[in-house]
Amino acid sequence: MMRLWKKAYVALIFLFLYAPIGVLIAQSFNASRYRGHWTGFTLQWYGELFQNEGILEALQNTITIGLSSAAVATLLGLVTCLALRGMGRRRRSVLMGVANIPLLNADIVTGISLMLLFLGLGLRLGYGTILMAHIVFNLPYVILCLMPQMLSLDRNCYDAARDLGATPLMAFRRVVLPELRPSLLAGFMLAFTMSADDFIITHFTKGAGIDTLPTEIYAELKLGIHPEMYALSTLVFVFVLVFAFLLFWNRKRMQIGQSAR
Amino acid sequence: MIKSAAMRHLFALPFLLWAALFIFVPLVFVGWYGLTGGDGQWSLANVGVLLQWEYARALELSILLALVSTLVCLLVSYPLCLILTERQRSHGALIFLLFILPMWMNSLLSTMAWQTILEKNGILNQFLRLLSLPDVTLINTPAAIVIGMIYNFLPYMVLPLYVSLSKINKNVIFAARDLGASSWQTFTRVILPLSLPGAISGITMVFIPSLTTFFISGLLGGNKVLLIGNIVEQEFTMAYDWHLGSGLSLVLMIFIIINMMLTAYFDRSEGQVKK
């Protein structure tokens, strides 16, 4: 009885989480341009997606900004974490607190404050300002991913490499960096995801004439969403779904392989 | 690894410069705009607008809706995470993954999909008609906004809560039962206090975006329900009164600072327990 209740509870939350996604996926196959009216099945929007320059350009911006902001944030985060590791507890927690401000602050306030900064510096809002803003809010995510592993990293591993003949640079490149790779990767992926999904901060720092996918969607909301956007979102979601499951199965298989040995 | 203090400072330098330029200076800008008038003179008028009924009402409603959605997220997440942690590790992780995946759907689009579900002739009402039940009016009401908030921010509650619950050593729970606690007592006296840090970080991570959202209320509240986030957004993108927008942002920051202090406090007490 208890088990049934639990299953029903989990299922209900699943329904809540996936209902809108189901609606969006259905929309991408809907012949009608208008949401809420089902007039028949079509693949038309998937075909037209690749001719819609506005959407493709927004997609390109999203990907390039996502990759480069994640890369810069990961690099900056790595250097910062290396410095934090060597610090005393007090100074470290103060600096971590500062680093976390963009994470704890409301997106709208971060967005506004950055917009005021960029305009105050006399910059023109555009690709560059979006990129900088994304690095700002990505950095705490990278530090969040990296810091635990940086702190638990056995200092002896570095010493062992030195002991075996490596120069400091070699020891860092061949031992420290590979040991940190899982969390560097996690930080990079999380940063990319956050960047690609961000609407609010981009909204305030983007200026006219440039859009990422979320701001493009926002602009379309008022006039009605192009159905191609549903098609694109469905594709992205399915891609992430497949990717996540591959990752999951792969990890599980490895675990089973390990315990079998 | 980095032994000399000079080297350590050199490595910290990029971050310190970065933080000064992109974290502190921008907040100074907000403060300056918020506390001056259009004529550049110091003034409290931008904060003082909260004495006007229209603004006070928006802030009050924002706080109320954020509190409700945070509370619902908390109440929904606890049983969910407890059920998930009961499962085998890999099994639980798979279900957990399924809970996180919806975050990859663009939040504007999925919020709009809720419009399709909740509207007058939407999917929900059509389903109710199929069962010969009366219609419900949700769209353009605060209830719809709360649903949108819960949908968007539930993962932020589930994530930290699941992590802190799964960290609890199972033997601690067995020990509580062994010492005579009922399952309810075990929950309130052992599991709840141990998972408090996760819950606190979940609460801040849901409350702040709920309090300051503007697109959820814009999409699901129509123009009938105005939240403080909507007003701020409009001051910047439509009315171009940056001073007023900044002043209201300053008010929002008071809540954020309270939140940060709360998190810091519980972080510290968690550290003390670990000792």
Next chain:
Amino acid sequence: MKKELIHLQGVSKSFDGHLVLDGLDLTIYENEFVTLLGPSGCGKTTTLRLIAGFEEPDTGVVLFDGQDITHVPPNRRQVNTVFQNYALFSHMDVSGNIAFGPKIHGKSRDYIKDKIRYALKLVNLDGYEHANIVDLSGGQQQRVAIARAIVNEPRVLLLDEPLSALDRKLRRSMQLELMKIKKELGITFVFVTHDQEEALSMSDTVVVMNQGYVQQIGTPESVYNEPENAFVADFIGDSNIVDGLMVHDKLVRIQGLDFDCVDVGFGNNRPVDVQIRPEDIELHKVREGALNGTVTKVIFEGMNYNITVRAGKIEWLVKSTRVYHTGDAVSLWVDPFNIQIMNKPESEDERAMEND
């Protein structure tokens, strides 16, 4: 003839204002098995790290084979280290770990392959070339750590509490194996431990350290049988350490009774510390004029009984194979040869040295 290999001269080192080593002088000879023994915080690991090159002394010099290596970085020293908790590179397999050093030194593939095979054979891990580090047991990881260090043909192998993470039985067998490896390689071993049994059973030379000072250097037998001060006596094995008065050569007064002993040169009527091992005390029937007492506690220990005897104000610890009961009246007797006389610390400084 013993040849000096490592020489630490007046080495001091402090961390955050806390003095860990104070004017340490230490000589390590070629092909010796030296153990640095002491409680945690005594400076033994710091001494090892100074030799390895991970730390530089605040003052003093480190000589290696007559050359000053005080400021030579670790990658340019002819020593290798086996770390506490092993510090294996978890992103590489077993042969990746072992090949790390030779690769950096630009050795050929064939050479490295041969070396890996030889090293794995030496540590009894043949066939484990491609095993994952995380899949290995603690004992196996230990062996990989040793193999990784010795493939570089160091002149000195430094071992930092390498056995502390292993269980008792495994530790015993690894001790034997380490001694075998040492024999095979014919190089100097510097071993750090807080386990006195380990130190006594493996080493040629034991260096007993406390609070940054060397307390005694000697063979395992000499530090056990002839401790130079109360700290060494107390730290190594169980001991009764009591106040005594050296009446004159070969006669010491303990608890008002005169005992014959064999020590000379402590002067007349001088207060001294007297050490007597519990296994050296014999229990006899109560007798007039002897040190008499009452049994207050008896604990069975497997090999023997641990018996506490209260005589006057002092509780004596006695090991005996015969059983006694609480309340038994007994008399204590010690062979003069087994009474060890030690100088009392004279200055404040010396007293501080001996505070545990």
